[in-house]
Amino acid sequence: MAPQPNFTTVSNLTTPVPGGGGCPPVGIQLEGLIMPPVLIIDVILGLIGNLVALWIFWFKLKAWNPNTLFLFNLVIADFFALVSLPLRIDALLRGHWVFGDGMCRINLFLMFSNRSASIALMTVVAIYRYFKVVHPHHRFNRMTKRQAAFVSAFVWLLVISPRVPMLAYNHIKGKGEKTQCFFFTSYKEASRGIIILVSMHRILTVVEFVIPMAMLLFCSVRISSFLKQRQMGKPDKVHKAMRMCAAIVAVFIVCFLPTTVTTIGVWVIRSYRPWDCAAFYTFTQLTIVSLGLNFLNSALDPIVYIFSSSMFRKALLGLVPCRKNEGQNTESSSGTQSTSQRELKSLRTDRGSEAKPLQ
Numbered sequence: 001m002a003p004q005p006n007f008t009t010v011s012n013l014t015t016p017v018p019g020g021g022g023c024p025p026v027g028i029q030l031e032g033l034i035m036p037p038v039l040i041i042d043v044i045l046g047l048i049g050n051l052v053a054l055w056i057f058w059f060k061l062k063a064w065n066p067n068t069l070f071l072f073n074l075v076i077a078d079f080f081a082l083v084s085l086p087l088r089i090d091a092l093l094r095g096h097w098v099f100g101d102g103m104c105r106i107n108l109f110l111m112f113s114n115r116s117a118s119i120a121l122m123t124v125v126a127i128y129r130y131f132k133v134v135h136p137h138h139r140f141n142r143m144t145k146r147q148a149a150f151v152s153a154f155v156w157l158l159v160i161s162p163r164v165p166m167l168a169y170n171h172i173k174g175k176g177e178k179t180q181c182f183f184f185t186s187y188k189e190a191s192r193g194i195i196i197l198v199s200m201h202r203i204l205t206v207v208e209f210v211i212p213m214a215m216l217l218f219c220s221v222r223i224s225s226f227l228k229q230r231q232m233g234k235p236d237k238v239h240k241a242m243r244m245c246a247a248i249v250a251v252f253i254v255c256f257l258p259t260t261v262t263t264i265g266v267w268v269i270r271s272y273r274p275w276d277c278a279a280f281y282t283f284t285q286l287t288i289v290s291l292g293l294n295f296l297n298s299a300l301d302p303i304v305y306i307f308s309s310s311m312f313r314k315a316l317l318g319l320v321p322c323r324k325n326e327g328q329n330t331e332s333s334s335g336t337q338s339t340s341q342r343e344l345k346s347l348r349t350d351r352g353s354e355a356k357p358l359q
Helices: 030-060 065-092 100-132 145-168 192-230 235-272 276-310 308-318 321-358
Strands: none
Touching: 030 065, 030 276, 030 308, 065 100, 065 145, 065 276, 065 308, 100 145, 100 192, 100 235, 100 276, 145 192, 192 235, 235 276, 276 308
Protein backbone atom coordinates (compact mmCIF):
# COMPACT_ATOMS: atom_id res chain seq x y z
CA MET A 1 0.00 0.00 0.00
CA ALA A 2 1.47 3.31 -1.10
CA PRO A 3 2.11 5.84 1.68
CA GLN A 4 0.01 8.96 1.82
CA PRO A 5 1.77 12.11 0.55
CA ASN A 6 3.03 14.47 3.26
CA PHE A 7 3.12 18.27 3.31
CA THR A 8 5.42 20.65 5.15
CA THR A 9 4.48 24.17 4.10
CA VAL A 10 1.46 26.32 4.64
CA SER A 11 1.90 28.46 1.54
CA ASN A 12 1.66 25.45 -0.80
CA LEU A 13 -0.70 22.96 0.80
CA THR A 14 -1.13 20.76 -2.26
CA THR A 15 2.51 19.99 -3.09
CA PRO A 16 3.61 16.63 -1.64
CA VAL A 17 7.18 16.36 -0.44
CA PRO A 18 9.00 13.40 1.11
CA GLY A 19 9.27 13.23 4.88
CA GLY A 20 7.26 15.56 7.09
CA GLY A 21 4.36 14.60 9.30
CA GLY A 22 0.99 15.23 7.75
CA CYS A 23 -0.45 18.70 7.31
CA PRO A 24 1.81 21.51 8.53
CA PRO A 25 1.08 23.54 11.66
CA VAL A 26 -1.06 26.58 10.95
CA GLY A 27 0.70 29.88 11.53
CA ILE A 28 -0.77 33.33 12.18
CA GLN A 29 -2.46 34.41 8.97
CA LEU A 30 -6.13 35.40 8.94
CA GLU A 31 -6.44 35.71 12.72
CA GLY A 32 -3.47 38.09 12.78
CA LEU A 33 -5.56 40.61 10.86
CA ILE A 34 -9.01 40.04 12.34
CA MET A 35 -8.52 39.05 15.96
CA PRO A 36 -6.45 41.92 17.47
CA PRO A 37 -9.14 44.63 16.98
CA VAL A 38 -11.88 42.19 17.98
CA LEU A 39 -10.07 41.12 21.16
CA ILE A 40 -9.19 44.73 22.04
CA ILE A 41 -12.90 45.64 21.81
CA ASP A 42 -13.76 42.56 23.88
CA VAL A 43 -11.29 43.60 26.60
CA ILE A 44 -12.43 47.24 26.74
CA LEU A 45 -16.16 46.50 26.77
CA GLY A 46 -15.72 43.47 29.00
CA LEU A 47 -13.67 45.34 31.62
CA ILE A 48 -16.08 48.29 31.72
CA GLY A 49 -19.20 46.13 31.94
CA ASN A 50 -17.84 43.61 34.41
CA LEU A 51 -16.17 46.17 36.70
CA VAL A 52 -19.51 47.98 36.95
CA ALA A 53 -21.24 44.64 37.53
CA LEU A 54 -18.71 43.63 40.18
CA TRP A 55 -19.11 46.97 41.96
CA ILE A 56 -22.90 46.61 41.96
CA PHE A 57 -22.76 43.02 43.20
CA TRP A 58 -20.28 43.86 45.94
CA PHE A 59 -21.47 47.25 47.20
CA LYS A 60 -25.06 47.82 46.03
CA LEU A 61 -26.86 44.50 46.45
CA LYS A 62 -27.60 44.18 50.13
CA ALA A 63 -29.61 40.95 49.88
CA TRP A 64 -28.26 38.13 47.73
CA ASN A 65 -30.27 35.18 46.46
CA PRO A 66 -29.16 32.03 44.57
CA ASN A 67 -29.70 33.73 41.19
CA THR A 68 -27.43 36.62 42.25
CA LEU A 69 -24.76 34.16 43.36
CA PHE A 70 -24.85 32.36 40.01
CA LEU A 71 -24.50 35.68 38.17
CA PHE A 72 -21.60 36.71 40.41
CA ASN A 73 -19.78 33.51 39.47
CA LEU A 74 -20.37 34.40 35.83
CA VAL A 75 -18.57 37.71 36.47
CA ILE A 76 -15.60 35.79 37.91
CA ALA A 77 -15.50 33.56 34.82
CA ASP A 78 -15.46 36.63 32.59
CA PHE A 79 -12.53 38.10 34.49
CA PHE A 80 -10.55 34.89 33.91
CA ALA A 81 -11.01 35.39 30.18
CA LEU A 82 -10.18 39.10 30.27
CA VAL A 83 -6.94 38.38 32.15
CA SER A 84 -5.84 35.95 29.42
CA LEU A 85 -6.58 38.21 26.44
CA PRO A 86 -3.79 40.85 26.66
CA LEU A 87 -1.09 38.18 26.18
CA ARG A 88 -2.98 36.77 23.23
CA ILE A 89 -3.35 40.23 21.68
CA ASP A 90 0.38 40.86 22.10
CA ALA A 91 1.24 37.55 20.40
CA LEU A 92 -1.05 38.33 17.46
CA LEU A 93 0.40 41.83 17.00
CA ARG A 94 4.01 40.59 17.24
CA GLY A 95 3.33 37.57 15.07
CA HIS A 96 4.85 35.17 17.62
CA TRP A 97 4.66 34.14 21.30
CA VAL A 98 7.32 35.57 23.63
CA PHE A 99 6.02 34.63 27.09
CA GLY A 100 7.35 31.10 27.35
CA ASP A 101 5.86 27.66 27.84
CA GLY A 102 4.42 28.16 31.34
CA MET A 103 2.40 31.27 30.45
CA CYS A 104 1.24 29.55 27.25
CA ARG A 105 -0.26 26.69 29.26
CA ILE A 106 -1.96 29.04 31.72
CA ASN A 107 -3.24 31.26 28.90
CA LEU A 108 -4.85 28.39 27.03
CA PHE A 109 -6.27 26.95 30.25
CA LEU A 110 -7.94 30.27 31.15
CA MET A 111 -9.26 30.79 27.62
CA PHE A 112 -11.02 27.46 27.34
CA SER A 113 -12.10 27.29 30.99
CA ASN A 114 -13.90 30.61 30.55
CA ARG A 115 -15.89 29.28 27.61
CA SER A 116 -16.99 26.20 29.54
CA ALA A 117 -17.76 28.14 32.74
CA SER A 118 -19.77 30.83 30.92
CA ILE A 119 -21.89 28.24 29.12
CA ALA A 120 -22.50 26.21 32.29
CA LEU A 121 -23.37 29.20 34.49
CA MET A 122 -25.72 30.77 31.93
CA THR A 123 -27.47 27.42 31.67
CA VAL A 124 -27.84 27.27 35.47
CA VAL A 125 -29.33 30.80 35.48
CA ALA A 126 -31.86 29.80 32.81
CA ILE A 127 -32.82 26.59 34.65
CA TYR A 128 -33.24 28.52 37.90
CA ARG A 129 -35.58 30.99 36.18
CA TYR A 130 -37.47 28.08 34.57
CA PHE A 131 -38.26 26.51 37.96
CA LYS A 132 -39.19 29.89 39.42
CA VAL A 133 -41.77 30.52 36.70
CA VAL A 134 -43.05 27.09 35.64
CA HIS A 135 -42.69 25.16 38.91
CA PRO A 136 -42.97 27.81 41.65
CA HIS A 137 -43.66 25.24 44.39
CA HIS A 138 -40.78 22.92 43.53
CA ARG A 139 -38.21 22.41 46.28
CA PHE A 140 -35.56 23.66 43.86
CA ASN A 141 -36.97 27.15 44.49
CA ARG A 142 -36.27 26.79 48.21
CA MET A 143 -32.56 26.63 47.53
CA THR A 144 -30.53 28.50 50.13
CA LYS A 145 -27.48 30.65 49.44
CA ARG A 146 -25.30 27.92 50.92
CA GLN A 147 -26.76 25.34 48.56
CA ALA A 148 -26.32 27.75 45.64
CA ALA A 149 -22.66 28.11 46.64
CA PHE A 150 -22.29 24.31 46.49
CA VAL A 151 -23.95 24.26 43.06
CA SER A 152 -21.55 26.96 41.85
CA ALA A 153 -18.55 25.04 43.23
CA PHE A 154 -19.76 21.86 41.51
CA VAL A 155 -20.12 23.74 38.20
CA TRP A 156 -16.57 25.07 38.48
CA LEU A 157 -15.25 21.59 39.27
CA LEU A 158 -17.19 20.13 36.35
CA VAL A 159 -15.88 22.61 33.78
CA ILE A 160 -12.29 22.93 35.01
CA SER A 161 -11.50 19.22 35.49
CA PRO A 162 -11.40 18.35 31.76
CA ARG A 163 -9.16 21.38 31.11
CA VAL A 164 -6.57 20.67 33.83
CA PRO A 165 -4.59 18.22 31.61
CA MET A 166 -3.83 21.17 29.31
CA LEU A 167 -1.45 22.41 32.00
CA ALA A 168 0.62 19.23 31.79
CA TYR A 169 1.72 19.56 28.16
CA ASN A 170 3.85 21.93 26.11
CA HIS A 171 1.78 23.75 23.47
CA ILE A 172 4.58 25.83 21.98
CA LYS A 173 4.98 25.28 18.24
CA GLY A 174 7.87 26.52 16.11
CA LYS A 175 11.21 28.02 17.09
CA GLY A 176 12.74 31.47 17.47
CA GLU A 177 10.60 34.26 16.03
CA LYS A 178 8.15 31.69 14.63
CA THR A 179 7.13 30.44 18.08
CA GLN A 180 3.36 30.11 18.47
CA CYS A 181 1.12 29.21 21.42
CA PHE A 182 -1.73 27.23 19.91
CA PHE A 183 -3.62 24.14 20.98
CA PHE A 184 -4.88 22.52 17.76
CA THR A 185 -3.04 23.55 14.61
CA SER A 186 -1.63 20.39 13.03
CA TYR A 187 -2.20 16.67 12.54
CA LYS A 188 1.21 15.58 13.74
CA GLU A 189 1.47 16.47 17.43
CA ALA A 190 4.43 15.87 19.74
CA SER A 191 2.89 12.99 21.67
CA ARG A 192 -0.09 10.69 21.81
CA GLY A 193 -1.20 12.51 24.98
CA ILE A 194 -1.59 15.76 23.02
CA ILE A 195 -3.57 13.98 20.30
CA ILE A 196 -5.97 12.55 22.91
CA LEU A 197 -6.21 15.93 24.64
CA VAL A 198 -7.04 17.74 21.39
CA SER A 199 -9.66 15.11 20.52
CA MET A 200 -11.23 15.48 23.98
CA HIS A 201 -11.23 19.26 23.54
CA ARG A 202 -13.11 18.99 20.24
CA ILE A 203 -15.68 16.65 21.79
CA LEU A 204 -16.17 19.02 24.73
CA THR A 205 -16.50 22.04 22.42
CA VAL A 206 -19.42 20.40 20.64
CA VAL A 207 -21.10 18.69 23.61
CA GLU A 208 -20.92 21.68 25.94
CA PHE A 209 -22.73 23.76 23.31
CA VAL A 210 -25.33 21.31 21.98
CA ILE A 211 -26.67 20.05 25.33
CA PRO A 212 -26.91 23.47 27.09
CA MET A 213 -28.40 25.00 23.93
CA ALA A 214 -31.12 22.34 23.89
CA MET A 215 -31.81 23.00 27.58
CA LEU A 216 -31.96 26.77 27.00
CA LEU A 217 -34.43 26.41 24.15
CA PHE A 218 -36.55 24.03 26.23
CA CYS A 219 -36.62 26.47 29.17
CA SER A 220 -37.44 29.41 26.90
CA VAL A 221 -40.29 27.64 25.12
CA ARG A 222 -41.76 26.28 28.37
CA ILE A 223 -41.62 29.66 30.13
CA SER A 224 -43.25 31.39 27.16
CA SER A 225 -46.05 28.84 26.74
CA PHE A 226 -46.68 28.61 30.50
CA LEU A 227 -47.11 32.35 30.96
CA LYS A 228 -49.21 32.79 27.83
CA GLN A 229 -51.54 29.88 28.58
CA ARG A 230 -52.21 30.88 32.16
CA GLN A 231 -52.05 34.62 31.47
CA MET A 232 -50.18 35.04 34.71
CA GLY A 233 -49.42 38.57 35.75
CA LYS A 234 -49.33 41.57 33.48
CA PRO A 235 -48.05 41.45 29.90
CA ASP A 236 -44.87 43.29 30.92
CA LYS A 237 -44.05 40.44 33.32
CA VAL A 238 -44.27 37.94 30.45
CA HIS A 239 -42.13 40.20 28.28
CA LYS A 240 -39.46 40.51 31.00
CA ALA A 241 -39.21 36.75 31.43
CA MET A 242 -38.96 36.24 27.69
CA ARG A 243 -36.38 39.01 27.29
CA MET A 244 -34.17 37.22 29.80
CA CYS A 245 -34.43 33.92 27.91
CA ALA A 246 -33.92 35.65 24.56
CA ALA A 247 -30.83 37.48 25.87
CA ILE A 248 -29.17 34.25 27.02
CA VAL A 249 -30.04 32.39 23.81
CA ALA A 250 -28.76 35.31 21.69
CA VAL A 251 -25.45 35.44 23.58
CA PHE A 252 -25.15 31.68 23.18
CA ILE A 253 -25.70 31.71 19.43
CA VAL A 254 -23.52 34.74 18.65
CA CYS A 255 -20.59 33.78 20.87
CA PHE A 256 -20.43 29.99 20.83
CA LEU A 257 -22.15 28.64 17.70
CA PRO A 258 -19.38 29.66 15.22
CA THR A 259 -16.67 27.86 17.20
CA THR A 260 -18.84 24.75 17.45
CA VAL A 261 -19.50 24.68 13.69
CA THR A 262 -15.84 25.19 12.72
CA THR A 263 -14.69 22.62 15.28
CA ILE A 264 -17.05 20.06 13.74
CA GLY A 265 -15.61 20.98 10.34
CA VAL A 266 -12.04 20.35 11.52
CA TRP A 267 -13.15 17.11 13.14
CA VAL A 268 -14.81 15.83 9.94
CA ILE A 269 -11.82 16.74 7.77
CA ARG A 270 -9.37 15.23 10.24
CA SER A 271 -11.36 11.98 10.36
CA TYR A 272 -12.57 11.50 6.77
CA ARG A 273 -10.30 13.68 4.57
CA PRO A 274 -6.85 13.59 6.23
CA TRP A 275 -5.15 14.38 2.89
CA ASP A 276 -7.12 17.64 2.37
CA CYS A 277 -4.68 20.05 4.01
CA ALA A 278 -6.23 23.08 2.31
CA ALA A 279 -9.62 22.41 3.95
CA PHE A 280 -7.94 21.62 7.26
CA TYR A 281 -6.01 24.88 7.10
CA THR A 282 -9.15 26.92 6.27
CA PHE A 283 -11.30 25.46 9.04
CA THR A 284 -8.51 25.71 11.60
CA GLN A 285 -8.05 29.38 10.76
CA LEU A 286 -11.80 29.95 11.06
CA THR A 287 -11.82 28.12 14.41
CA ILE A 288 -9.08 30.37 15.76
CA VAL A 289 -10.86 33.48 14.49
CA SER A 290 -14.17 32.34 15.98
CA LEU A 291 -12.49 32.25 19.41
CA GLY A 292 -12.72 36.03 19.30
CA LEU A 293 -16.50 35.66 19.45
CA ASN A 294 -16.15 33.35 22.45
CA PHE A 295 -14.62 36.21 24.40
CA LEU A 296 -17.34 38.59 23.24
CA ASN A 297 -19.55 36.89 25.82
CA SER A 298 -17.51 38.65 28.52
CA ALA A 299 -18.72 41.96 27.09
CA LEU A 300 -22.31 40.78 26.54
CA ASP A 301 -22.84 39.04 29.87
CA PRO A 302 -23.80 42.32 31.66
CA ILE A 303 -26.88 42.28 29.40
CA VAL A 304 -27.73 38.89 30.91
CA TYR A 305 -27.33 40.38 34.41
CA ILE A 306 -29.76 43.19 33.58
CA PHE A 307 -32.46 40.83 32.30
CA SER A 308 -31.88 38.10 34.90
CA SER A 309 -31.85 40.07 38.16
CA SER A 310 -34.36 42.75 39.10
CA MET A 311 -32.11 43.75 42.03
CA PHE A 312 -29.17 44.26 39.66
CA ARG A 313 -31.40 46.23 37.28
CA LYS A 314 -32.63 48.54 40.02
CA ALA A 315 -29.09 49.06 41.35
CA LEU A 316 -27.87 49.91 37.84
CA LEU A 317 -30.70 52.37 37.26
CA GLY A 318 -29.85 53.96 40.60
CA LEU A 319 -26.42 54.85 39.19
CA VAL A 320 -27.90 56.91 36.35
CA PRO A 321 -28.25 60.58 37.45
CA CYS A 322 -31.36 61.28 35.39
CA ARG A 323 -33.05 58.25 36.92
CA LYS A 324 -32.23 59.51 40.39
CA ASN A 325 -33.70 62.91 39.56
CA GLU A 326 -36.77 61.28 38.07
CA GLY A 327 -37.22 59.24 41.24
CA GLN A 328 -36.82 62.32 43.40
CA ASN A 329 -39.19 64.33 41.21
CA THR A 330 -41.69 61.51 41.30
CA GLU A 331 -41.48 61.33 45.07
CA SER A 332 -41.74 65.11 45.42
CA SER A 333 -44.60 65.31 42.92
CA SER A 334 -46.41 62.46 44.64
CA GLY A 335 -45.77 64.17 47.95
CA THR A 336 -47.04 67.47 46.58
CA GLN A 337 -50.03 65.74 45.09
CA SER A 338 -50.87 63.99 48.34
CA THR A 339 -50.44 67.28 50.23
CA SER A 340 -52.76 69.03 47.80
CA GLN A 341 -55.29 66.26 48.15
CA ARG A 342 -55.17 66.56 51.94
CA GLU A 343 -55.63 70.31 51.70
CA LEU A 344 -58.64 69.88 49.40
CA LYS A 345 -60.18 67.33 51.76
CA SER A 346 -59.69 69.58 54.75
CA LEU A 347 -61.14 72.51 52.78
CA ARG A 348 -64.19 70.47 51.84
CA THR A 349 -64.60 69.39 55.47
CA ASP A 350 -64.41 72.99 56.66
CA ARG A 351 -66.97 74.07 54.07
CA GLY A 352 -69.25 71.22 55.08
CA SER A 353 -69.02 72.21 58.74
CA GLU A 354 -69.72 75.83 57.85
CA ALA A 355 -72.72 74.87 55.76
CA LYS A 356 -74.39 72.78 58.48
CA PRO A 357 -75.54 75.68 60.74
CA LEU A 358 -77.13 77.36 57.76
CA GLN A 359 -79.28 74.35 57.21
